[in-house]
Every structure is written in structure tokens, then in C-alpha cells.
Amino acid sequence: MDDLTGPLTQGNRRALSRAITLIESTRPDHRARAMALLAELPRRQALRIGLSGTPGVGKSTFIETFGKMLTAQGLKVVVLAVDPSSARSGGSILGDKTRMETLARDPMAFIRPSPSRAELGGVARRTRETVRLCEAAGFDVVLIETVGVGQSETLVADMSDLFILLLAPAGGDELQGVKRGIMEIADIILVNKADGTLRDTALRTVADYAGALRLLRKRPHDPEGFPRALPVSAVTGEGLARSWDAMQELTGWRRETGHFDARRAEQARQWFLSELRAGLLARLDAPGVRARLRETGDSVARGAVDPDSAARQMLDWLGAGQPE
Amino acid sequence: MDDLTGPLTQGNRRALSRAITLIESTRPDHRARAMALLAELPRRQALRIGLSGTPGVGKSTFIETFGKMLTAQGLKVVVLAVDPSSARSGGSILGDKTRMETLARDPMAFIRPSPSRAELGGVARRTRETVRLCEAAGFDVVLIETVGVGQSETLVADMSDLFILLLAPAGGDELQGVKRGIMEIADIILVNKADGTLRDTALRTVADYAGALRLLRKRPHDPEGFPRALPVSAVTGEGLARSWDAMQELTGWRRETGHFDARRAEQARQWFLSELRAGLLARLDAPGVRARLRETGDSVARGAVDPDSAARQMLDWLGAGQPE
Numbered sequence: 001m002d003d004l005t006g007p008l009t010q011g012n013r014r015a016l017s018r019a020i021t022l023i024e025s026t027r028p029d030h031r032a033r034a035m036a037l038l039a040e041l042p043r044r045q046a047l048r049i050g051l052s053g054t055p056g057v058g059k060s061t062f063i064e065t066f067g068k069m070l071t072a073q074g075l076k077v078v079v080l081a082v083d084p085s086s087a088r089s090g091g092s093i094l095g096d097k098t099r100m101e102t103l104a105r106d107p108m109a110f111i112r113p114s115p116s117r118a119e120l121g122g123v124a125r126r127t128r129e130t131v132r133l134c135e136a137a138g139f140d141v142v143l144i145e146t147v148g149v150g151q152s153e154t155l156v157a158d159m160s161d162l163f164i165l166l167l168a169p170a171g172g173d174e175l176q177g178v179k180r181g182i183m184e185i186a187d188i189i190l191v192n193k194a195d196g197t198l199r200d201t202a203l204r205t206v207a208d209y210a211g212a213l214r215l216l217r218k219r220p221h222d223p224e225g226f227p228r229a230l231p232v233s234a235v236t237g238e239g240l241a242r243s244w245d246a247m248q249e250l251t252g253w254r255r256e257t258g259h260f261d262a263r264r265a266e267q268a269r270q271w272f273l274s275e276l277r278a279g280l281l282a283r284l285d286a287p288g289v290r291a292r293l294r295e296t297g298d299s300v301a302r303g304a305v306d307p308d309s310a311a312r313q314m315l316d317w318l319g320a321g322q323p324e
Numbered sequence: 325m326d327d328l329t330g331p332l333t334q335g336n337r338r339a340l341s342r343a344i345t346l347i348e349s350t351r352p353d354h355r356a357r358a359m360a361l362l363a364e365l366p367r368r369q370a371l372r373i374g375l376s377g378t379p380g381v382g383k384s385t386f387i388e389t390f391g392k393m394l395t396a397q398g399l400k401v402v403v404l405a406v407d408p409s410s411a412r413s414g415g416s417i418l419g420d421k422t423r424m425e426t427l428a429r430d431p432m433a434f435i436r437p438s439p440s441r442a443e444l445g446g447v448a449r450r451t452r453e454t455v456r457l458c459e460a461a462g463f464d465v466v467l468i469e470t471v472g473v474g475q476s477e478t479l480v481a482d483m484s485d486l487f488i489l490l491l492a493p494a495g496g497d498e499l500q501g502v503k504r505g506i507m508e509i510a511d512i513i514l515v516n517k518a519d520g521t522l523r524d525t526a527l528r529t530v531a532d533y534a535g536a537l538r539l540l541r542k543r544p545h546d547p548e549g550f551p552r553a554l555p556v557s558a559v560t561g562e563g564l565a566r567s568w569d570a571m572q573e574l575t576g577w578r579r580e581t582g583h584f585d586a587r588r589a590e591q592a593r594q595w596f597l598s599e600l601r602a603g604l605l606a607r608l609d610a611p612g613v614r615a616r617l618r619e620t621g622d623s624v625a626r627g628a629v630d631p632d633s634a635a636r637q638m639l640d641w642l643g644a645g646q647p648e
Contacts, residue, residue, distance in 0.1 A: 039633060129632070265625035272624040275635035276617075280604045280642070293600075300596040301589035308453070309363060311599035318604070319643075 002037045009042055011076070011138045013110060023129045024115040038129060041136035046078075047251060048131060049141060050160030052182070054148045057168045058192045060099040062234035063143060067100070069240050071108035075140040079103070082127050082144060083114030084152040110139070121278065124155040128271060131159060148182065157185045158267060161260060162247055165189045167209070169202035184216055187227050188246055194231035194239060206231045223253040283318060292317070326361045333366060335400070335462045337434060347453045348439040362453060365460035370402075371575060372455060373465060374484030376506070378472045381492045382516045384423040386558035387467060391424070393564050395432035399464040403427070406451050406468060407438030408476040434463070445602065448479040452595060455483060472506065481509045482591060485584060486571055489513045491533070493526035508540055511551050512570055518555035518563060530555045547577040607642060616641070 004022075007015035022034045053059040067077045079100070103109045115126045127144065134142050144160055146152040157163040165186040167178065183189075189209050194202035209229040216227070228246055232239035254260040284293060293314070300310045328346075331339035346358045377383040391401045403424070427433045439450045451468065458466050468484055470476040481487040489510040491502065507513075513533045518526035533553040540551070552570055556563035578584040608617060616638070624634045 035632060035636070039630065043627075265627070268627070268631050269621045269625045271631035272621060272634045273617075275631055276608070276638055277605055279635055279639040280607065281601055283604065284600070293597075297593045297596060301593045303367075303589070303592070306363065307592050307595040307599055308359060310596045311603055312359070314600055315603040 001040060002033065004037060005040055008133065008137050016110065016133060016137045017112075019133050020112060020130050023133065024126050034129070038132060041132065044135045044138060046131075046135045046139045046142045047162070047247075048160045049143050049247065050153075050156040050163040051143055051145045051166060052148050052153045052156060052163070053145075053166030053192075054168075057166050058234045059145060059147075059166055062166055062190075062192060062232070063145060064100045064103045065234045065237050066240055066244075067103045067109055067143070068106065069237070069244065070141055071103075071106050075108070076138060077103075077109045077141045077143065078134045078139045079109070079111045079143045079145065080127055080130055080134075081112070081114040082120075082123055082146045082152050082156050084120050084123075084147065110134070120152060120155065121274070124159070125275070125278070128159050153182055154185065158270065161254075161263065162187045162250065164243075164247075167191050167205070169193055169198045169205045183212065187222075187250060188243065189213065189227065189229040190232045190239075190243055191229065192232055192234055195233035195236050202231050220259075223250065226250055289318070325364060326357065328361060329364055332457065332461050340434065340457060340461045341436075343457050344436060344454050347457065348450050358453070362456060365456065368459045368462065370455075370459045370463050370466045371486070371571075372484045373467050373571065374477075374480040374487040375467055375469045375490060376472050376477045376480065376487070377469075377490030377516075378492075381490050382558045383469060383471075383490055386490055386514075386516060386556070387469060388424045388427045389558045389561050390564055390568075391427045391433055391467070392430065393561070393568065394465055395427075395430050398432075400432050400434075400462060401427075401465045401467065402434045402436070402458045402463045403467045403469065404436050404451055404454055404458075405438040406444075406447055406470040406476050406480050408444050408447075408471065434458070444476060444479065445598070448483070449599070449602070452483050477506055478509065482594065485578075485587065486511045486574060488567075488571070491515050491529070493517055493522045493529045507536065511546075511574060512567065513537065513551065513553040514556045514563075514567055515553065516556055516558055519557035519560050526555050544583075547574065550574055613642070 004015045004019050008019055019034075019037060022030050022037065025031065025034070051059070051063070053062075063079055067079065070077050100111060104111050112130065115123055115130075131142050131144070144156050146156045148165075153163075163185050165178070165182065165188070167189060169191055189206075191202045191205045191209065194206075206229045213227045213229060219227075226246075230239060230243050230246060232243055234240075251260065254263070283289060296305075296310050296314055299305045300307050305313075328339045328343050332343055343358075343361060346354050346361065349355065349358070375383070375387070377386075387403055391403065394401050424435060428435050436454065439447055439454075455466050455468070468480050470480045472489075477487075487509050489502070489506065489512070491513060493515055513530075515526045515529045515533065518530075530553045537551045537553060543551075550570075554563060554567050554570060556567055558564075575584065578587070607613060620629075620634050620638055623629050624631050629637075
């Protein structure tokens with residue numbers, strides 16, 4: 001048994017941190033140890049909540065206030081981030097502990113920034129594994145935050161039990177700014193900043209989104225009244241208890257009807273397939289293969305060989321048979 | 325030498341049609357013949373123009389009027405479609421010959437609907453090969469049309485020398501509806517319907533887009549004044565000659581500076597890599613593999629084995645080594 005397994009399952013934060021670092025490492029020995037660790041950890045279940053919102057919507061403040069409310073109820077909360085900007089630039093705009101100072105100091109909470117990886121798929125893989133570590137460590141709620149850019153929202157929704165969209169108060173015209181695909185995967189839309197001078201605008205925005213949500217096809221895994229739009233204020237805390245009630249209502253319904261387990265089963269299947277595909281493509285990263293890949297790519301670029309023939313030759317060389 | 329090679333290189337339309345059908349077939353013997361055919365065809369160059377526009381923007385009318393203008397100048401024009409809806413539903417909203425009746429009857433023009441394939445990547449692969457057939461058949465201009473949905477625009481831009489965005493006249497607020505990523509790959513934005521009562525709105529929209537384009541970073545492969553926004557009317561034909569001038573100006577500059585060849589070289593390299601990846605993943609489609617893939621997926625969904633371990637076991641079985 002791994003040295004980390006004992007302390008980690010007892011909720012030791014230092015052990016959890018070290019285990020996550022192991023998960024995020026690309027060193028083959030670290031990777032092997034991480035795999036073995038994951039295999040021997042007990043299976044526990046936290047509620048996995050995906051949360052998306054564009055920069056400026058008040059996401060950090062929301063997570064801080066919402067997280068504090070949950071820990072005050074005795075729940076252990078972890079905050080993870082899937083950050084497409086870190087995947088691209090190496091710098092992270094999410095998960096910075098200084099953004100959530102109060103929550104970061106809370107012994108019931110654990111905040112971990114987005115892993116820096118070359119590509120978003122890699123960030124997603126590591127985050128899925130980190131979620132399992134946090135569950136084994138006895139956390140009750142895992143909040144996975146992301147920004148509304150590109151594919152990161154779909155990736156986060158695919159590893160969450162619930163997907164929450166945090167939006168700013170806006171005029172009716174701007175509703176179009178939210179991509180239809182994202183509306184379709186959102187279980188609950190929260191309109192933030194429903195306080196002070198923006199309160200009325202926020203309430204109107206909630207009504208607008210509620211209308212837009214009604215136009216979307218009803219989903220079989222949703223009870224009456226979902227997906228739902230609600231106003232919140234991360235600053236005053238107003239509406240947060242009601243949002244948590246809605247999340248619990250939806251989760252309870254899904255658990256009773258079997259949709260909760262079915263969703264997790266399907267997510268596991270997709271995870272397996274995506275790991276498998278990544279594993280097949282990883283052959284191209286082997287040192288001997290890389291050099292030949294570059295050479296062949298150069299020949300193709302020069303026009304010395306056409307792309308199809310070059311691909312077939314390379315596949316034959318890899319022993320991977322016909323491309324079709 | 326293939327029976328089709330002779331007539332196809334002489335521009336025989338029937339031979340071209342049959343060769344495209346061969347390219348689109350998934351039958352292994354058809355595929356082998358298509359590969360051999362592509363390898364022996366002479367390399368000729370047409371100007372490949374990618375064209376995107378959402379439904380309702382008047383794309384069919386534009387292609388018809390623009391295509392007729394080119395054939396009247398003695399140019400042989402082909403129209404291909406990359407249709408994400410056909411990839412999903414099997415039905416095609418693009419490339420329907422009845423949409424472009426006049427052009428379809430023009431002996432200098434050739435219109436081919438989007439191939440129906442299970443996924444967009446497959447449509448893109450076949451379209452790239454069809455472009456090469458059309459070039460070998462002596463066409464001067466290859467128009468590849470798509471709708472502004474999902475990834476199809478990027479796919480089309482990646483197989484074109486120029487990428488044109490056709491837009492409708494709109495209020496300033498709606499400019500946001502065009503995704504920044506698409507603006508960034510557009511070489512020329514054409515605002516259609518610059519006629520009748522919409523003329524003034526169209527001209528204002530052109531000015532708005534011209535302003536938005538100036539805010540984007542200048543690209544090294546562009547001369548002064550590009551990317552450019554221009555008004556056109558597919559109905560009256562106004563502005564079409566000017567757009568063609570702009571396309572030729574940009575192409576001429578890129579040819580002189582070497583950007584034209586560099587772009588094609590890079591596209592060929594990317595095509596090679598994507599064929600190679602598709603070939604590696606095609607192992608999962610082999611009959612013996614499929615059954616095991618389904619079984620293992622079921623075990624993962626039941627929770628009998630975790631996704632990572634299952635993927636590693638399957639990779640070992642495939643002889644594809646470690647996932648990392």
C-alpha cells in the first residue's frame with residue numbers, strides 16, 4: 001500500500017496535496033505511482049458541481065461565499081479549476097488562492113489551482129483523477145470551476161453531476177451572447193449581482209433566461225421546473241441558500257430516478273474511451289517516432305510525398321495497419 | 325494507370341463524378357483504387373476559396389452570381405460543400421444543386437453536394453481529396469462552402485487559400501454574434517444584401533466590421549488593407565467584381581511573398597498528421613476490437629474496473645504500450 005493512502009483517506013490535506021502533485025506529474029515513475037494509488041483508494045462519492053462563468057461575473061466571490069455557506073453547514077468543500085488559459089499560456093487565471101482568501105483559510109475547504117498542461121485534454125484528465133482523490137479524502141462537495149471559453153465548459157460538464165452557469169445581469173439583447181450549446185448543458189443558471197443598483201436588471205435577466213430555458217427541449221433526466229434560473233448576490237449572500245436547495249432538489253430527484261448513477265456510468269465509459277484514444281495517439285510522442293514524424297512532415301510540406309501516402313507509410317512502419 | 329485518369333485530366337465531368345464517388349466510398353477496394361488514382365494524377369493548382377455564411381444570408385444566390393461572373397471570364401469553377409448537418413443527420417442543407425440552377429447548368433461549372441459521413445472529420449478528409457481531383461481535372465477556382473456552425477469553418481479554412489465570410493446586414497449590437505475566432509481567420513468579409521431598403525444598413529455594417537477587423541492583430545501574411553470588409557449584392561451583382569479583385573490582390577501578394585506556398589505546405593503537413601491520427605484511432609473500429617471495446621466499456625460503466633486501468637489493459641492488449 002502506498003504511504004499516502006492512509007493519511008489521504010483520513011482527510012490529511014498534506015497527503016492530498018502530495019497525491020495531486022503526483023497525479024499532475026508527467027514523470028513515468030510518478031505516473032505509475034499515481035495509477036497504483038488511484039487503484040487502491042476507497043470509492044467514496046462527493047457531489048461534483050461544475051461551475052462556469054466568464055471573467056468579471058464575480059465567480060471568485062461567489063465560490064467564496066457559497067463555499068463558506070456549505071462549510072458552515074459542516075460540509076467539506078474542495079475547489080478545483082479547469083483553466084483553458086493555463087493550457088495555452090502556462091499562466092492561470094483560475095484557482096488562484098489569493099482570489100478566495102477567506103475560503104482558503106477555512107479548514108473545511110481545500111482550493112487547488114488548475115494544473116498547467118500543454119493542452120486542455122491533459123488538464124481535463126488530471127482534474128478527473130484529482131476529483132477521485134478528493135472523494136477518497138472524504139470531501140462532500142467538489143466544485144470544478146471554469147471560464148466560458150471554447151470547449152472547457154463541455155469538459156467540466158462531462159465530469160460533473162450538476163452544471164451551473166453563473167451570469168451577469170444583462171439587457172435582453174445580450175442573451176444571445178450565451179451559446180445555445182451551453183444553455184443546453186446548464187442545469188441551473190444563476191444571475192449574480194442581484195444587489196444594489198443592478199438588482200432590478202438581475203431580476204429581469206433571470207426572467208429572460210427562464211423564458212429561454214423553457215424554449216429548450218425538456219430533458220428526461222430533469223424534474224418539473226428544471227433547468228431553472230435564479231438570482232443571487234455573491235456579495236450579500238442573498239439567494240445562495242435557495243440555489244443550494246435547488247441543487248439538492250435536482251440531485252435528490254436524479255438519485256431516486258437512477259439518472260444520477262446512469263450519468264456517472266456514462267461519464268466513466270467516455271473517460272475510458274478518451275484515455276484509450278489518448279493512449280493510442282501517445283505512440284506518436286515516443287522519441288524514435290517523433291524524429292521520423294518530423295522528417296516525414298517535412299517531406300509532405302516540400303511536396304515530395306502526398307499526405308495520404310505518407311500517413312499510410314508511417315502507419316505501416318508503426319505496425320498499425322491500414323488507415324481505414 | 326486507372327481508366328479514370330485519362331478522361332479526368334482532360335476535364336471529363338462524368339469521370340470526375342465517378343472519381344469523387346470512389347473517394348467518398350468506404351469500401352476497402354474503392355478506397356485502395358481512390359488512393360492509387362490520387363497518387364498518379366498530375367498536380368495542378370486551382371485557387372481554393374473557403375466561403376462561410378449562416379443560413380439565410382443568401383449564400384446560394386451569392387455562389388450562383390459569383391460563379392457565373394467567373395465562368396463568364398473563362399474560368400472553370402467547382403462548388404463543394406462541407407456540411408456539418410449532413411455529418412450529423414445524414415441530410416444535407418448545402419450543395420443541393422437545385423439551389424443553384426443556373427450555375428448547375430453552366431458547362432464551365434461543377435457542383436457537388438457534401439459527402440454524407442458519420443462525422444465532420446470524415447467529411448473534411450473526403451473534401452480535401454475531392455479538391456485534388458478537381459485540380460487535376462483542370463478547374464481554376466474551387467469554392468468550398470460551409471455554414472457558420474461549430475468547427476466546420478476552421479476545417480474549411482484549413483483547406484483553403486482564402487477564407488471568405490458572407491454576412492447579413494445587421495445592427496452594431498449583433499456584431500458580437502460573429503465569433504472572434506472566425507473573424508480572425510477571415511481574409512475578406514462580404515456583407516450581402518447591399519441593395520434596396522437594406523443598402524444603408526449593409527454599408528454601416530461594412531464600416532462596423534472594418535472597424536472590428538482593424539482591432540484584430542495585423543497578420544504577417546497580409547498586405548496593407550487586409551483583412552477587408554466589402555458590401556455586395558448577390559441579387560444585383562453589385563460589388564462582386566470588386567470582391568474578386570480583392571481576392572486576386574491578396575492571392576497575388578501572397579504568391580509573391582511566398583505565403584501562398586508556405587500556407588499550402590503547412591496545410592499538407594497538418595493533413596498528414598490528421599490522417600495519421602485517424603489511422604491510429606481506426607484500430608478501434610476493427611471487428612474484433614469493437615466487441616471487446618463494448619464489453620470493457622460496460623464493465624467500466626458498471627464500476628467493475630476504473631476507466632484508467634481499463635484503458636491501460638486495452639492498450640496492452642492492442643500492443644500499443646503505455647498510455648503515457
